[in-house]
Amino acid sequence: QGQIAETMNMASLWKLPLIMVIENNKYGMGTSVNRSSAGPALHLRGDAYGIKNKKIDGMNVMTMAEECKEAVEYARTNGPVLLEAETYRYRGHSMSDPAKYRSRDEVNKMREERDPIETLREHLIKSKIVDADALKKIDADVRAVVADSAEFAQSSPEPDPSELYTDILIEA
Incomplete structure (x- = not known):
C-alpha cells in the first residue's frame, strides 16, 4: 500500500505538473505528529524524490493563496511540488472522538490566536x-x-x- 511513495516517485520521474498537499493538522486520529512520525517535518519527504517542497501556514488564507499560486507556476514548467500546510483541527477526528488527547486551553488558544x-x-x-x-x-x-x-x-x-x-x- 505505497500509493504516496509510488505517486511521488512517478511524478518526479515523469516531471508531472502535480501539486501534492499534506494537510498537517498536528494529529493523526488521536496521536500527535511529533509522537507518530520520526520525521515530523512532513514536507521534507519530497527530498527523497527530488520534489520541490515547502512548509506553509495553512491557517492563513492569503498565504495559502500566494503559495499555491507559486506552486502552480512552478509545477507547470518544472514538475511536482509538495506542500505541507500546517493547520489545526478544532474537533476530534470523528464523531466518536472526544479529543481528550489535548487540552481545551490548547484548542481555545488556537481559535483565539490563529x-x-x-x-x-x-x-x-x-x-x-x-x-x-x-x-x-x-x-x-x-x-x-x-x-x-x-x-x-x-x-x-x-x-x-x-x-x-x-x-x-x-x-x-
Whole structure:
C-alpha cells in the first residue's frame, strides 16, 4: 500500500505538473505528529524524490493563496511540488472522538490566536477591501444558502439505485 511513495516517485520521474498537499493538522486520529512520525517535518519527504517542497501556514488564507499560486507556476514548467500546510483541527477526528488527547486551553488558544476565518476577516477590513457590514451580509447570505441546500437535500427523494455510479468515472 505505497500509493504516496509510488505517486511521488512517478511524478518526479515523469516531471508531472502535480501539486501534492499534506494537510498537517498536528494529529493523526488521536496521536500527535511529533509522537507518530520520526520525521515530523512532513514536507521534507519530497527530498527523497527530488520534489520541490515547502512548509506553509495553512491557517492563513492569503498565504495559502500566494503559495499555491507559486506552486502552480512552478509545477507547470518544472514538475511536482509538495506542500505541507500546517493547520489545526478544532474537533476530534470523528464523531466518536472526544479529543481528550489535548487540552481545551490548547484548542481555545488556537481559535483565539490563529483562526483562519477571523484572520481573513481582519485582513479584509484592515485592507479596506470590504467593511464589517458587508461581511455580515455575506455571512447571512451564505448561511441562507446552506440552510436552503440542507432543506432541499432532506426533502428530496432518495436517488434511484441505478444512479449510484453516475458521473463517477469518465470513460475514454
